Amino acid sequence: MSDHYFLAFPVPDEIRDCLKTQSDRLRMHCTYRYWTDPRDLHVTFFFFGRLEPEQVRVIDHIMKSLAGETRPFSVSLSKIDGFGDQKHPRVVYAGFSDTGTLPALWQKAGDALTEHGFSIEKRPYRPHVTLAKKWSSGDPLSCRVSGVHELNLTWVVNQVVLYRVEPQSVPRYQPVKIFTFQS
Numbered sequence: 407m408s409d410h411y412f413l414a415f416p417v418p419d420e421i422r423d424c425l426k427t428q429s430d431r432l433r434m435h436c437t438y439r440y441w442t443d444p445r446d447l448h449v450t451f452f453f454f455g456r457l458e459p460e461q462v463r464v465i466d467h468i469m470k471s472l473a474g475e476t477r478p479f480s481v482s483l484s485k486i487d488g489f490g491d492q493k494h495p496r497v498v499y500a501g502f503s504d505t506g507t508l509p510a511l512w513q514k515a516g517d518a519l520t521e522h523g524f525s526i527e528k529r530p531y532r533p534h535v536t537l538a539k540k541w542s543s544g545d546p547l548s549c550r551v552s553g554v555h556e557l558n559l560t561w562v563v564n565q566v567v568l569y570r571v572e573p574q575s576v577p578r579y580q581p582v583k584i585f586t587f588q589s
Contacts, residue, residue, distance in 0.1 A: 410571040411457045411582070413469065413515075414448035417535060418561050421483070422447050425500055428486060428557070429537050432498060436544030442536055445577035449481075449533050451512065451566055452519065452526065461524075465568060466583055468518045472511075473585035478564035479506035483535065483557045494541045499534040500557060508533055508563070563587075 417425065426444040433441070457465070484503030488495020502508075509531060516526045565586045569579040 409457065410455050411462065411465075412453040412569055412571070412579075413451040413465070413566055414569055414579075415451060415481075415563050416565070416567055417447040417449070421559050421561055424557070424559055425483075425535060425537065428500070432486070432537065436498075436538075437542040438498070438538035439540035439542055441538045443577050446579050447535055447537075448567075448569070448579065449508075449535055449563075452515065452524075454524065462568070462582070464522050465519070465524075468515070468522060469566060469568065469583070469585040472515055472518065473566065473587050476507075476511060476587040478562045478587050479508070480504070480560055480562050481506045481508060481533075483559040485557055486537070490541075493545055496539065496541055497536055498538040499536050500559075501534050504560075505533055506563065 422444045425447055429441060429444075454461075454465075481502055482504040483500045485501045486498065487501050488498050490496040512531045512533075520526055565584055567581050567585070568583040570582050572578055572580050
């Protein structure tokens, strides 16, 4: 049996709390079919889909090596925005003003994963924290003028996590392996 997996940077509790508050405010303006449970908030690094146990072992090896070479770094969320039609974005997310060394780390990890036979997304990497998906009604970005969409949330990224997707569980994303960066 194979499962769906992805690598991601967890969002610290204090940042999660702030994003939950923002999501609650957004819910007053719009309806989405899926709102991310605060415990599932993360910054996706790589999505793999189905993996066999041997592939999980290879990812473990690659990420242990990469984590051993990576120092913690700061990132800053600055806005709430959307992917797609700005009146009815298919995804509402918290976006970054500063991604630190994240793009360079994504490139390095992507190269290592590709060398080991993994297919990596070809689109440019756009790190974000998904708050809601699958628009139903309302205008989530209409309240920009009230300051709801402005953020100033900074934290230090010191690990990347391999998660397994369990769609029937809450939270849906279960940590399988944690790769802590060198200090």
